[in-house]
Amino acid sequence: MNAHFPDIWQTIFLRLGAAVLMAAVGGFAAISFKKISHFGLCLLISLAAGALLAVALLDLIPETIRSAGWIGGMLSIASGYILFALISRFIFHVCPACSATHTELNFKAVTATMVAALSIHSFMDGLAICSGYLATADMGILILLAVAFHKLPEGLALTLVARGSGLGRRRAFLFCLGLEGVTTLAGGLSGFFVLVHEASRWIGYVLGHIAGSFIFIVLHALLSEVFKHHPRSTVMAALAGALSMAVAGFMVGAF
Numbered sequence: 001m002n003a004h005f006p007d008i009w010q011t012i013f014l015r016l017g018a019a020v021l022m023a024a025v026g027g028f029a030a031i032s033f034k035k036i037s038h039f040g041l042c043l044l045i046s047l048a049a050g051a052l053l054a055v056a057l058l059d060l061i062p063e064t065i066r067s068a069g070w071i072g073g074m075l076s077i078a079s080g081y082i083l084f085a086l087i088s089r090f091i092f093h094v095c096p097a098c099s100a101t102h103t104e105l106n107f108k109a110v111t112a113t114m115v116a117a118l119s120i121h122s123f124m125d126g127l128a129i130c131s132g133y134l135a136t137a138d139m140g141i142l143i144l145l146a147v148a149f150h151k152l153p154e155g156l157a158l159t160l161v162a163r164g165s166g167l168g169r170r171r172a173f174l175f176c177l178g179l180e181g182v183t184t185l186a187g188g189l190s191g192f193f194v195l196v197h198e199a200s201r202w203i204g205y206v207l208g209h210i211a212g213s214f215i216f217i218v219l220h221a222l223l224s225e226v227f228k229h230h231p232r233s234t235v236m237a238a239l240a241g242a243l244s245m246a247v248a249g250f251m252v253g254a255f
Contacts, residue, residue, distance in 0.1 A: 008133075008134075008192070009192060011133065012129070012133055012188055012191075012192055013188070015129050015140070015144050016126055016130075016185055016188040018144065018148060019129060019144065019148050019151050020177070020180050020181045020184050020185070022148040022149075022152045022155065023151040023152070023154055023155030023158075023176060023177070023180040023184075024155060024173075024176070024180070025155065026153060026154060026155030026157075026158075026159070026176075027155040027156065027158065027159040027172070027173045027177060028173065029156055030155070030157075030160045030172070030173075031159060031163070031169040031170075031173050036160060039230060039233070041153060041156065041157060042230055042233070042234060042237075043233060043234075043237045044152060044153035044156070044237075045098055045153045045221050046221065046222060046233070046235075046237035046238045046241065047149060047238065047240055047241040047244075048146075048150040048152070048221075048241060049098075049150075049218045049222050049241065050218075050237065050238035050239060050240060050241025051145065051146040051149040051150070051241035051242065051245045052146050052147075052149070052150060052217060052241075053215070053218045053238070053241075054146070054241070054242035054243075054245035054246060055146040055245055056211040056214040056215055056218070058245070058246070059138075059139050059143070059249070060139075060143075060210060060211035060214070061073070061077065061208070061211050063136070063139060063204065064076060064077065064204050064205070064207045064208035066204070067203060067204025067205075068208060072204070072205060072208075073204065074208075075208075076205040076206075076208030076209045076211075077208045077209070077211050077212040077215075078212060079208075079209050079212060080208065080209035080210060080211060080212025080213035080216070081212035081215055082212070083212075083213065084121075084212075084213045084216040087120060088117070088216075088220070091113050091116055091117050092113040092114045092116065092117035092118075093117060093220070094117045094118070094120060094121045094213075094216070094217070095118075095121055095154070095217050095220065095221065098220050110161055110165045110167075110175070115179065118179065118183075119179065119183045120183075121213075121217075122154075122179070122180055122183035122184050122187065123184070123186055123190075124187060124210060124213050125150070125187060126183070126184040126185060126187025126188035126189075127187040127188065127191045127206065127210065128143050128147055128187075128210045128214075129143060129147055129184075129187075130187070130188040130189075130190075130191030130195065131143075131191050131195055131203055131206045131207055132144065132207070134191070134203060135207060137252075138249070141248070141252050142248060142249055142252065143210075145244075145245065145248055146214075149241060149244075150217075151180070154180070155176050155177075155180060158175075158176045158180070159172050159173055159175075159176040162175045222234060222238055
């Protein structure tokens with residue numbers, strides 16, 4: 001890293017703030033409209049899922065293998081996937097926004113287990129933004145874009161759940177903003193203080209872990225919609241999200 005220590009932190013902090021802002025935009029939309037359709041939320045989630053998948057496959061996994069080798073890379077990817085799978089299986093789905101798009105799941109209350117699962121998910125978002133920036137400039141921008149895509153429907157869904165549990169508009173919005181802000185910043189701070197000193201040693205493993213978690217989120221977000229609800233629209237939205245990341249990657253590499 002050529003940037004000085006304060007400059008690194010300033011840039012990471014601004015990127016974390018941008019991600020939280022996207023969640024806030026989603027939360028504001030949830031309290032501004034009388035009704036958010038399942039179809040509209042599904043399209044947003046699918047678009048974000050496509051972006052996450054593209055970044056995982058085209059950027060995170062190749063960099064992980066380059067930095068950590070095939071064995072270390074595959075193990076780190078598996079660790080991210082397994083962690084999110086275990087949280088979803090024994091605590092609560094790690095992406096309530098993804099689950100909220102499924103009509104068979106009807107969330108009517110904010111629970112401690114939901115908050116715990118989402119906190120881990122959002123923490124990983126912050127860690128992803130930080131580690132991506134510390135890895136390469138191009139990857140940092142693409143991870144930020146993909147996470148921001150996902151934060152919008154995540155904030156929207158979380159606020160809707162809070163509204164459904166009985167919170168007023170203002171309290172539901174503040175709940176979303178507070179949870180997303182604290183946990184995302186915590187993830188970024190953790191990555192900053194741990195990785196900035198030994199990025200070359202650990203960054204590949206962290207990126208692999210994040211790639212595995214992204215893949216889990218993508219599979220859960222898309223599969224139920226593809227097979228049960230809106231197959232064509234889901235696939236098209238996911239492809240649009242993936243294509244947007246491919247275009248963004250081309251543009252970032254060109255400048």
